[in-house]
Amino acid sequence: AIISIALVVRAGALRYPLPENMPSKSKSVEKYLALEAKFRKFHTYSLNIGLHVVTTPLGLLGFVRLLNVIAPLYVSVALTIVYLASLYHQLPKVTMIRTSICSSMILALSFVVDWGWIGSSVAMAASFVLQELAHIITGELTYQSQYIGESDAVSQLVEHTYYLLPLVMDAMDNMHYSLLGFVVAHNRVLFTKMKQPEQVKDLKTLNDWVMANNPSTEHTTHWWYDKLKSAPKDAFTRIANCENLLGMFKESFGEKAYEVEVVDAMNEIYVASPKYGLNSDGVFYMDHVDGPWGIFPFCSVYRCMVAVNFNQQIKTSFPLTPAAYTLSEGDAVAFDFNREVHVISDNKNKNEGFRICLKIHYVTYPKILRPWGKLLKRLTVNYNLNARALFLATIEPNSLTARASALTVLGTTWLTEKVQTNMGLNNLFYVLILFLASTVSPIPYLFTIGTSYLHYIIYLATFYSRREIAFGLFKRDVIFYKSIALTHILYYYLKNFEFDVISLALLGVGYFIAIAATKALGIDKTYFGSELGHCKPEYVSSFPYNCIPHPMIVGACIGLLGFHKLNGLREEVPYLIPVHIALYLTHMCQEIFDFHRSRAHRILPAWIASN
Structure with missing residues (x-):
């Protein structure tokens, strides 16, 4: 109820805003805004703020209820009025309204809940512990950690505590995603370009090595990372661990809360063939999902396609995003291996030679759920190894059994894509x-x-x-x-x-x-x-x-x-x-x-x- 009313108030404030050049009410507003700016730096993730929106009122409710137990009820009423009056000339309009509504509801609830001094104390302690846990889960430092060792730490702690409720109300507008962001279908197809001189040099090394090893013109050719030797393997490793690729995951998921690891066991050099037919190559020209583990919450395995050479023919499309990329030299696009439906198709312009790509894989998971992320990584690697063996067995289906297996691959791919596209x-x-x-x-x-x-x-x-x-x-x-x-x-x-x-x-x-x-x-x-x-x-x-x-x-x-x-x-x-x-x-x-x-x-x- 607190959140709902606060959001409605914010809606009205946005619809009827104050003039931008309106002067501040006082220097105390400027002082509060400076504190607000510092507080925001430590509270950016929606999960962290969402937990604060619950735990801060919980702690205050415990405090007010404890006051009701040991003193007459009018004391808590008077204290709430004095607190809000003291904030009136210090807070921006929307924050003041939110804080007033929240404080009034906390006061009203304190007359309803039947907590003694033990229950009230437990609520206050739980509030503190859960707020610390929120920072641990999201990897964000606490604001208190900034000043705890300073000479005026006590006065800053008092200030922090005094303004905590309005600071949390303000943080709702300045988080990375909304409080309900976990139900939003965010676009997780990521794109970057490899433009640094050392990256260009490594891509040329890989291109020259592939051409020297005569890839097939009849079907796709694959060289797995663990089979590479010396120069191409070193070049592949540097690209997989470069800041361009790792950085786009850190920016999307949040470096403080999420871990990103390269999954070497799935990596490969992939060379596209101009031909496909009744073989497993056909799956690339069908809408498809690469892996079966889309049911894993919070964690993802990503496939990153890095274009090694010039390409103007083959386009990679993501129909549910929707997005499409014709990846050429240095372009890189990453997508969820187990969730993202994608397909390749041909543009009108044709390539004169091969299309060479790196398939680099990463696992992302919350740092606090490391075992869960490692489990997804292991399951996806095992699936990929088994799928790789079946793929290679059906890439040139000369026997009836091989052709039946190829049809099975294509049929399973079709069914999985339909389920993912229409239901999820x-x-x-x-x-x-x-x-x-x-x-x-x-x-x-x-x-x-x-x-x-x-x-x-x-x-x-x-x-x-x-x-x-x-x-x-x-x-x-x-x-x-x-x-x-x-x-x-x-x-x-x-x-x-x-x-x-x-x-x-x-x-x-x-x-x-x-x-x-x-x-x-x-x-x-x-x-x-x-x-x-x-x-x-x-x-x-x-x-x-x-x-x-x-x-x-x-x-x-x-x-x-x-x-x-x-x-x-x-x-x-x-x-x-x-x-x-x-x-x-x-x-x-x-x-x-x-x-x-x-x-x-x-x-x-x-x-x-x-x-």
């Missing part, structure tokens, strides 16, 4: 685990609750974030979970069905409006294509936008009320539809206030950048 292996895994848990859990309707509202959370978080979004993945996820949610509603509706004219009329009118709105916008713009920079914005004046405000949400809510009108459904699951409508209206408010991160962090839309 991680989504399927989550749904399966939740379903199994619901069969043994005492919580009624666990599966329904756990799969009915996720698409709204993704809507809210993605609409807010608007940064580095993989549009295809976002659209896949929301359609998948929205389909499950509607399936739940239809199940309860048909299970309890009885003829109800009003119910059927509301369903018909509501979904007619929603479908008409979808047709008017098109499927991509329906799912924030314009807002996320995927489509060029256009003014829509056709029905129903010419007569109904926000017709897609309004129509959906009318349709949901049609479901809720059925007595049997309303009696069995009384809160199912009201929660749907509440979340829809929450998102409608987000649209009305145009509340998103890029109001403060301007981003060049993809449709502009591409031109």
Whole structure:
């Protein structure tokens, strides 16, 4: 509730901002802003700030509750008023409003919770321990570590404690991703260029070595890293460990929290053949995912393609991002080995010779989850070695068995890609685990609750974030979970069905409006294509936008009320539809206030950048 109210307040502040040249209220504001700037440097990751948003009010609640135990209640009320009054001339407007709301709710909760002095003390201690743990998990130093050894450490600690709540409220606007960033489909296809003289020299060394070893013109040729000797192996090693490649992972994931390691056992020199047919080479010209371990949370194995020589023919595309690269000498693109759907295709321009690439692999994982990352690395290496053996056995399928194996490779590749493109292996895994848990859990309707509202959370978080979004993945996820949610509603509706004219009329009118709105916008713009920079914005004046405000949400809510009108459904699951409508209206408010991160962090839309 604290976060929700604070975000709504921020929306209003962004919609009706103060003039930029308005003078500060006092020098104390400037003093606070200087402290704020220092605090932000130690609180950039959304996980760290998210835990602080919980633990800071928890500690304050413990303190206020303890005060209520040992003193009359008016003492805590007076102390809260004095605290907020002392901050009034020191904080920026939005931070002051957030702090006031949060402090008031903490005070109100202190009258409700039934904690004695032990429980209150435990809450304060837990707050401190969990905040320290948040910094350990994310790898960010504590702000306290900056001043702990200084002569005025005590006074700085008092200042830090006094301003802690407003500092945390401010940090919500300045983190790397939003608090709900973990549900956002971020674009994890990374690109860089190898331009340093030593890198150019190493690429030439590898190019000359490949050409001296006469690669095949009939199919792809592969030299594995562990089989290379002297000069080519040294050149490969330097490129794999260069700052250009390692740096793009550190920038994307965060050097403080994540570890990046080269996976030498999967690395190779890859030479493209101009021919492919009924053999395993055909998988490269199909939409495909390289590995099966996309269900692993928090960790990833990346394949990085580094172009060794000039190329104008072969293009590598990522349809769910979407993005496409014709990698030429020195270009490098990295993508998730176990999750990213990709395909190669031919441009109109043709190469005069071979296309030579390095396939370099990296594992990324949170430093605190090192064993988990090592497990993913081992599983992916083992899979790759087995797949490599099958690939080599079917690259020239001369026998019936070899041809059958090649068909198996192609068929499995096709099926895996369809599942990943349309549903997502991680989504399927989550749904399966939740379903199994619901069969043994005492919580009624666990599966329904756990799969009915996720698409709204993704809507809210993605609409807010608007940064580095993989549009295809976002659209896949929301359609998948929205389909499950509607399936739940239809199940309860048909299970309890009885003829109800009003119910059927509301369903018909509501979904007619929603479908008409979808047709008017098109499927991509329906799912924030314009807002996320995927489509060029256009003014829509056709029905129903010419007569109904926000017709897609309004129509959906009318349709949901049609479901809720059925007595049997309303009696069995009384809160199912009201929660749907509440979340829809929450998102409608987000649209009305145009509340998103890029109001403060301007981003060049993809449709502009591409031109």
